[in-house]
Amino acid sequence: MDSEDGFLSALRALALDPAARGLTDDAAVINTAPGALVLTHDTMIEGVHWLVGQNPADVAWKLVAVNLSDLAAKGCKPVGIMLSYMLGTAEWNASFVTGLGEALTAFDVPLLGGDTVAAKGMDAPLVLGITALGEPLRRPVPARKDACVGEAVWVTGTIGAALAGFEALQSGSKDCGESIAYRRPTPRLAEGRALAKWVGAMMDVSDGLMLDASRMADASDVTIAIETGAVPITPALARRRREAMSWGDDYELLFTLPEGSTPPVEATRIGKVQPRGGHPLLLDGSPPLSGSALGFRHNARVPGK
């Protein structure tokens, strides 16, 4: 599998949905019903969003999972994905296709189309992207902006599992189980669909609980007050609570519900929605220390640095 054509042949074996047109056309064609379609895109860069040398099958899985996580946060059933793929070595490509196939099967989502490109030379980091499409179960589709004063704030699963997994992977631990939360996250698709009709605001926790909560607060023009002791932290990080809350990659769902309601899925109440104050986020009643990182941000290039 040492050329674009070889890679495309392997992809075609995965793209069996009629909408993909066998990956032999310029475009995919999906059927639509009256209603809405949700669109999201996430791009990942070698050395930024995954470790150089990481298993390409895991990278493929994660690329699919992080996109489907956004659909989960909108209460969607996945409709399909479009892949933007930068060719790596033949071995890399082959392993990537294996992981891609595993993820598509696990999450029952078809590959519809995309584009394959190649950088010049070996030095450029690989850049991979997916646009995912989903069919929402509720309209209006859940949004970040609908957190209302008086609601309670909830989160699914535990926070910090990805950070613990990342550290296990970096340390070269042979125990693959430890790193799986980082390598192969599971988007909360079933939970998102179950929650869709009940939630106020909903989003996934991809860039860190504190940063994402402050984004929800900004979008809703409220303040979100989190009781840090209530946040369900992975046991391995029990003493690094704030760090776990500022790391990303957990792909849990953060949502609001009327006070007193109980969600239809396993989740933990971690705070409440208050009238907008001087800061979008309060931790145990106080704003985060100024200058402390709330989560993952990108920075533009600065020439000469």
Next chain:
Amino acid sequence: MDSEDGFLSALRALALDPAARGLTDDAAVINTAPGALVLTHDTMIEGVHWLVGQNPADVAWKLVAVNLSDLAAKGCKPVGIMLSYMLGTAEWNASFVTGLGEALTAFDVPLLGGDTVAAKGMDAPLVLGITALGEPLRRPVPARKDACVGEAVWVTGTIGAALAGFEALQSGSKDCGESIAYRRPTPRLAEGRALAKWVGAMMDVSDGLMLDASRMADASDVTIAIETGAVPITPALARRRREAMSWGDDYELLFTLPEGSTPPVEATRIGKVQPRGGHPLLLDGSPPLSGSALGFRHNARVPGK
């Protein structure tokens, strides 16, 4: 505009369609009617798909145009685009947004959402992608695979204008007009819609007329016989006919019609569809020289080379 937040603010001023949710949510939400939606994705890499040092506003325009060209080939009205953006320098980002806004206005297509990422350091080539969505005017949506024996083969516009423009740009010509076909191609959206109900097969010429015609032939299981003297070549390349036919970036429409029909748009008859022979493509009755490049192809990475 020296951070992700700054760039996003500039993008938000362009993303006024309600479907974009102000770029403050995890996803875009479009309304759908009973029917179909066409999806396409094209990615471009600095130094591969555009010249290092080229005007970022032109890069933005071209990124939009090449994606809309695929929608044109499917006879679609554009519905919107999702942008995958790797941050450059502040100046680069600002110029890119200007060109993006110009293209969105020129082609009347809304920005719906996307993702912004940053590579580590300054060395990585920028990688940019767009997923474009379109509403087809005809169903079944025109495809590459529907060329029928006995049909005539047509192409819009002229072939080679992009190559001539590329050479003008590389030579540092001060005459911006010469290079515009390369820098700011115009997708044949109106032509694609006018043609949709009449054509057999249709596709855009993005990777070179000969390569794209042979792809149409392969998809349709026919042979396409081109009379090279009939191909409308840009005057500047009159003596480099084959080279112009193997270069890409022209974004004209290649289509088939029943013999004797006249297309409803300006176009030139360049050949005919024959029963499948030993080669997908015939040029003046003979297959292309073996080993000659028919068009633009990507190659996977080969370690150590």
